[in-house]
Amino acid sequence: MIRPDGQAGRELRSRYSAADLRVFTDEETSRFVHAGADDPRSNIVLAWELLYRLEPELYDRLAEAERLHPGVVAWLPRAVDRIVEVAAGTGRLTLDLLNRGREVVAVEPARPLRQILRRKLGQAAGGSRARVIHGFFDDLPLPGGFADLVVACSAFTPSAAHGGEAGLSEMERICRPGGCIAIIWPNEVDWLADRGYRYVSFTGPMSVQFPSHQEAVELAEVFYPSAVAAIRRRGLRRVPFELLGINAPRDLAVKTLTR
Numbered sequence: 001m002i003r004p005d006g007q008a009g010r011e012l013r014s015r016y017s018a019a020d021l022r023v024f025t026d027e028e029t030s031r032f033v034h035a036g037a038d039d040p041r042s043n044i045v046l047a048w049e050l051l052y053r054l055e056p057e058l059y060d061r062l063a064e065a066e067r068l069h070p071g072v073v074a075w076l077p078r079a080v081d082r083i084v085e086v087a088a089g090t091g092r093l094t095l096d097l098l099n100r101g102r103e104v105v106a107v108e109p110a111r112p113l114r115q116i117l118r119r120k121l122g123q124a125a126g127g128s129r130a131r132v133i134h135g136f137f138d139d140l141p142l143p144g145g146f147a148d149l150v151v152a153c154s155a156f157t158p159s160a161a162h163g164g165e166a167g168l169s170e171m172e173r174i175c176r177p178g179g180c181i182a183i184i185w186p187n188e189v190d191w192l193a194d195r196g197y198r199y200v201s202f203t204g205p206m207s208v209q210f211p212s213h214q215e216a217v218e219l220a221e222v223f224y225p226s227a228v229a230a231i232r233r234r235g236l237r238r239v240p241f242e243l244l245g246i247n248a249p250r251d252l253a254v255k256t257l258t259r
Contacts, residue, residue, distance in 0.1 A: 011225045016040040016050045023053045028109070031136070031161055045161070049110075052089075056112035060090040062219055065210045068093065068153070068184065069250040071202030076100060077180055080148035084174060086137055087155030087162075090116040093184065095124055101149065104130040107140060137167030145176040153184040154249065158191045168195060175257045185249040197253040206248035207238040220244075 018039055024032065032049050040047040051059050073096045080101045088094050088106035090113050097104050106121075108114045114132050121127035135141050137156065150171045156163040171181050186192055189199050210216035216237050220228045224244045231239055241248035 052110040063092045065208045069202045082147045083149045084147040086152045091120050093153040098126040106132045107135040109136050137163045140170045142174045146174045148179045150175045151182045156183050157187040179257050181255045183253040186253040192253040197255045201251040207240050210237045213237045
């Protein structure tokens with residue numbers, strides 16, 4: 001649930017202060033905290049990283065509601081030997097991968113998110129086929145040519161801290177020749193296209209599916225404050241992505257490795 005220390009209803013951009021940076025490990029500090037950009041109240045990327053480590057359950061509530069277009073998961077290859085998911089979070093995609101590969105390796109840098117994901121896998125049918133490990137986009141602790149499918153969902157960006165050239169090279173390194181790399185809900189389609197990725201998108205209306213209208217309001221106050229008034233007026237638990245001002249998770253950028 002939302003932190004009990006006066007944080008309820010406080011939007012993400014103002015939830016944390018520089019004092020919260022102590023939650024980071026030394027490695028995380030070197031990756032995410034930079035001089036002149038070390039205030040989570042002005043650096044929203046830093047605020048998200050703190051969210052993952054200070055309020056992982058709050059993040060999980062959001063991720064559970066932001067469901068992927070069914071066409072995206074259906075598009076992914078089936079009956080493959082090994083799948084690697086990079087930046088798996090709390091399992092937005094991971095559980096759907098269990099019946100698509102003999103072995104699933106979920107890589108996640110934030111320890112609290114790994115803990116939630118392990119708990120979910122322990123309760124899921126086929127969860128024993130998955131293992132959760134620590135790693136970053138640019139430092140994946142797996143051998144070259146390991147996986148038939150390498151996938152990242154709502155996490156990869158051209159920024160070095162969350163992928164970039166080094167991260168893309170690592171994903172391609174661990175993919176076997178003839179295997180597939182898929183970036184789901186891509187951040188910069190043109191950037192990926194310049195690197196040989198083709199774009200796939202699926203149509204149809206999409207909404208964020210909150211468990212209740214109250215939950216929709218509570219989470220919007222944190223993550224979509226500009227939409228709170230409209231969500232209150234609607235009185236519904238399902239909120240169209242366009243009302244929130246974000247692209248719906250209906251697309252992916254994919255590449256078949258030919259080396």
